[in-house]
Amino acid sequence: DAKTTQPTSMDCAEGRAANLPCNHSTISGNEYVYWYRQIHSQGPQYIIHGLKNNETNEMASLIITEDRKSSTLILPHATLRDTAVYYCIVRVGRSGYSTLTFGKGTMLLVSP
Amino acid sequence: NAGVMQNPRHLVRRRGQEARLRCSPMKGHSHVYWYRQLPEEGLKFMVYLQKENIIDESGMPKERFSAEFPKEGPSILRIQQVVRGDSAAYFCASSPRNREGETQYFGPGTRLLVL
Numbered sequence: 001d002a003k004t005t006q007p008t009s010m011d012c013a014e015g016r017a018a019n020l021p022c023n024h025s026t027i028s029g030n031e032y033v034y035w036y037r038q039i040h041s042q043g044p045q046y047i048i049h050g051l052k053n054n055e056t057n058e059m060a061s062l063i064i065t066e067d068r069k070s071s072t073l074i075l076p077h078a079t080l081r082d083t084a085v086y087y088c089i090v091r092v093g094r095s096g097y098s099t100l101t102f103g104k105g106t107m108l109l110v111s112p
Numbered sequence: 113n114a115g116v117m118q119n120p121r122h123l124v125r126r127r128g129q130e131a132r133l134r135c136s137p138m139k140g141h142s143h144v145y146w147y148r149q150l151p152e153e154g155l156k157f158m159v160y161l162q163k164e165n166i167i168d169e170s171g172m173p174k175e176r177f178s179a180e181f182p183k184e185g186p187s188i189l190r191i192q193q194v195v196r197g198d199s200a201a202y203f204c205a206s207s208p209r210n211r212e213g214e215t216q217y218f219g220p221g222t223r224l225l226v227l
Contacts, residue, residue, distance in 0.1 A: 046216070100216060
């Protein structure tokens with residue numbers, strides 16, 4: 001299984017960009033990188049995912065390095081509501097299907 | 113389009129009782145996954161089901177826990193003879209298929225407290 005490494009916590013000022021790094025040096029060629037977040041006491045919320053190319057949606061951007069060994073989730077203008085635990089997950093394939101393996105994630109604290 | 117629904121949102125049981133947790137997947141989704149989050153820990157996969165079939169139950173305790181996803185109706189996670197260690201948040205997720213690049217969407221969870 002490809003494991004991910006994330007910082008335990010990060011701080012960000014409201015209105016600034018939040019850049020959350022993730023290392024996944026053992027990722028396989030057909031494994032996707034997924035990002036979810038969990039706001040306190042709520043269910044995990046899907047943010048974005050990608051394989052090789054950079055991706056952008058209404059919530060965030062995902063930058064994947066050319067060697068795919070690391071990626072960065074960018075929240076362009078962080079708000080207080082973005083305070084949450086952010087999980088970087090490499091989708092593990094097993095017998096034609098896959099489940100999500102959550103690590104400890106990064107606790108992002110957005111301050112006024 | 114309603115999201116994944118779970119009920120009850122909170123459930124209190126005494127030791128030895130049974131707990132039944134329900135999950136209604138998003139419309140058009142036939143794949144359901146159950147995850148458990150113990151206090152101060154990350155989510156752990158428990159079981160993956162398709163309609164009427166258990167595909168992977170490798171994360172589910174061998175005893176007292178069972179899951180089903182009948183042809184009609186919600187998926188049920190059943191915990192018999194609950195113990196205090198079963199106190200946790202139980203999350204259900206669903207997807208239309210299961211393959212690389214297919215996203216799982218989570219429900220709000222059921223918080224089980226065993227007294």
